[in-house]
Amino acid sequence: MQARVSWTKKPFGRGFLAGLAAGAVASAVMLFLHAVFNGLSLPESFGSELTALMPVSMFAFLHQFVGDNAKFYFYYIILAGQCVVFALGGGLYNHWANREDQPLQWYQGLFLGLILWLFAGLILLPLTGAGIFGLGLTEGIINGMVSLAIVGLVFGLLFVFWQRWLLTLRRSTATGKVAAAREAAAQRVTRRKLFQQGAVFTGVAVVGVIAWRFISEGLGATKVPVAKLLKNYHQKVTPVAPKYGEIHPAPFLSPEITPNDQYYIVSKNLQDPSVPLSEWNLRVDGLVDHPYTLSYAELAAMPMQTQYESMMCISNDIGGPNMSNALWEGVRLTDLLQKAGVKPGATKIVLHAYDDYTDSIHLSKAVEPTTLVALRMNGVQLPDGHGYPARVLVPGIYGMKHVKWLTRIEVVNYDYQGYWEQRGWDDAAPVLLTSRIDTPLDGVAVSAHGTTYIAGVAFSGNKGISAVEVSTDSGDTWQLATLQKPPSELTWVIWELPWQPTKPGTYIITVRATDMDGNVQNPNVMPPEPFGATGYHSISVPVQ
């Protein structure tokens, strides 16, 4: 007689294992249906809801330490959670409905699949705010019901298959009792060892990632003590006439216009939509006299405006990469609103997107002549990743409100809060004046003989740049950089300072900008949440 029966040999354990194996495959099918046939992906729907429920401080922590890949890690954890739920479903079913641990019948698998299908459609999805079977999502209720039914079917059949297969193992190992007992004991030891090793590895990895984040980025904005920077800081000055001139080409300096394939991309989605024009139109409705719908051709036939505009993500760190500049073409939002006739009492415009993202802007911002529904970027149709077929441009406001894959413009009379605002980010979200050193690279040595061009970009949103100052002595003295005359006040400005360090040693280089109104960049170090980051970008450069 075996004294201890491993849990995997009890009905629950066997059901759990079978459920886990079937659940992993069913999850893969779910992702496949989502990617190829616009089926519903529970992890995405759920992840979206969980980030909304997360306190802002926790979100900030994750963002700080895990960085831009946070959404992917988060998603994988939820995906693993989904497999565990499948496994629990299998375990509990086997425990309650199959106490004798007999081979299951196929109809039992289908029954379990049906229960999980109803659970997902009637309980889980409504809990995430997506409505019954994803009624409120772009995928729609039909796609939701059908794709989840296929997932349930796959799960149910595979569950029975694996359960039966695991039972055949019991029969074959039950023959040589002594050998089996010895083997089971050995397995217990290796399992414990594996578990211990796994825990140690995970611990080391977590500590390593946190340490690495501290070293690689945490220091960037704090190399010069803020107290020192604040000593002769004036929030507002009389703006000087910009010192425009020729900029020397330097390695790693951003080009003034970012090519489309280098333009930063940020979105809430794991997989961004690729919108078929046959399924797309633009609806203008809400508090308007004449709601209407435009096809792409009708929208493209309206008068177009061309403008240069830079964008930055509100989650960009000081010195971070999520900032770019392009030439855009689009229809003025105010023209679209005028066509509909905005009713008195309207205060905000809600922008709805194909990926179920939403955001809102104030009516006063919406009617500014530079607020556009853009169709083209750097002379070509919007690339998929940047919002094809249409996206909003709101100069002066962070990238968040530049809604991509736009489908609907809704006029409202209440204070709507968008996707990120519901997660604690600022609703006004004006771009906070910032500047970045692109070259030389942080920590990379330069020669003491000859000239090094220190250069980068400065960005104010929509207030232009009047001056960029650079310090090469840890913020003690500042020199005026040369600016490249920008194509508009809505773009970043390329700046440069030639530098001839005389003595070898390590230099701390810092940059700060002033906009056309005389506002000076804020030296106080603040993380991106919830208003956008502030502080000065600093690098340390060894001179040899």
Ligand SMILES: Nc1nc2c(c(=O)[nH]1)N[C@H]1C(S)=C(S)[C@@H](COP(=O)(O)O)O[C@H]1N2
């Ligand atoms: N539909 C939709 N629009 C969106 C987003 C999104 O997830 N979905 N992300 C926003 C954010 S946070 C930013 S910073 C910008 C980025 O635009 P880009 O990828 O073209 O640079 O798009 C905004 N528009």
Ligand SMILES: [Mo]
């Ligand atoms: Mo963003």
